[in-house]
Amino acid sequence: MRLQYPSNINIIKLPCTGKIDLIHLLRSFEKGADGVYVVGCLEGACQFTSGNIRARKRVEQAQEILEKIGIGGERVRMFNLSSSEAPHFVQVAVEMTEKIRDMGPNPIKTAMQKAA
């Protein structure tokens, strides 16, 4: 298909979204990521039965923490799609990029630059 998606997205490959821990999501923001989204298999289609469900819960935990500490819970999201849904992958990438662009840069990044 050779579809294009925004070049600002850095893809981190994992064997299963169930590998993601809450700390991985938080550290991304600590290191200055403006937004993070997790793309897992469709619910009910996890080869490891519940990896994507676990990932969703961890994303929700990250959202709650980020909201409470003033970074913004909407900067982290979970999407479910199958590997054959390339147009959907692009749609998600565009949607998330636009959302984060509207929200502005990660305030941690700005604070770090000020402190330096």
Added chain:
Amino acid sequence: MIVADKKPIEEIIEMVKGYRKILILGCNECVTVCEAGGKKEVAVLASALRMYFMNEGTKIEMDEITLERQCDHEYLEEIRNSMDQYDAVVSLACGVGVQFMAEKYFGSPIYPGVNTCFMGVTEERGVWSERCQGCGQCILDRTAGICPISRCAKRLLNGPCGGSTKGKCEISKDLDCAWQIIIDRLKELDRLDDYEEIAPIKDWSTERAGGPRKVVREDVRQ
């Protein structure tokens, strides 16, 4: 194990505001199992606090250590040489660990990072429930291994109250009637005759009502 729950981060932020160097101290025992105060939770709390204060424009240093236990001298001694450098410690151990830290490092501010709840079991991941109140005089031999002190809302000793309906307690439809389980188990064990025996009045002096308790065993004391 001792079951604890996570403390809201905003409460912890309020506690540590104003300190410059903080130690987040986890415990590798019960609170690790109930996912409230182990190494992972220490990392998450430290990361969240770092981000919060960075966003506020406050420079704060945060170290993360998880001890094997916080309820024994030898493990708390492991941090003695580094304690001087911290303005405050947030302990993610149960209330026992927090207090032992406070006793041992008398001049250092120690704050609780979890809410300690009860002694209980993991029913399933994410669900913990109470099983023991540490009354100091175990009666499980008479109640088929089910504790009416911790599991009956009224702590009754001689059968259920009138509020037991279809095996559930009157205080919540989600709560099993402890006496229903006791009777079911006595039946299963073919010991239903034991149910007819009247339990004597319990000596509550060994329970918390008798004041703070202590176990002294001369046979193992050094």
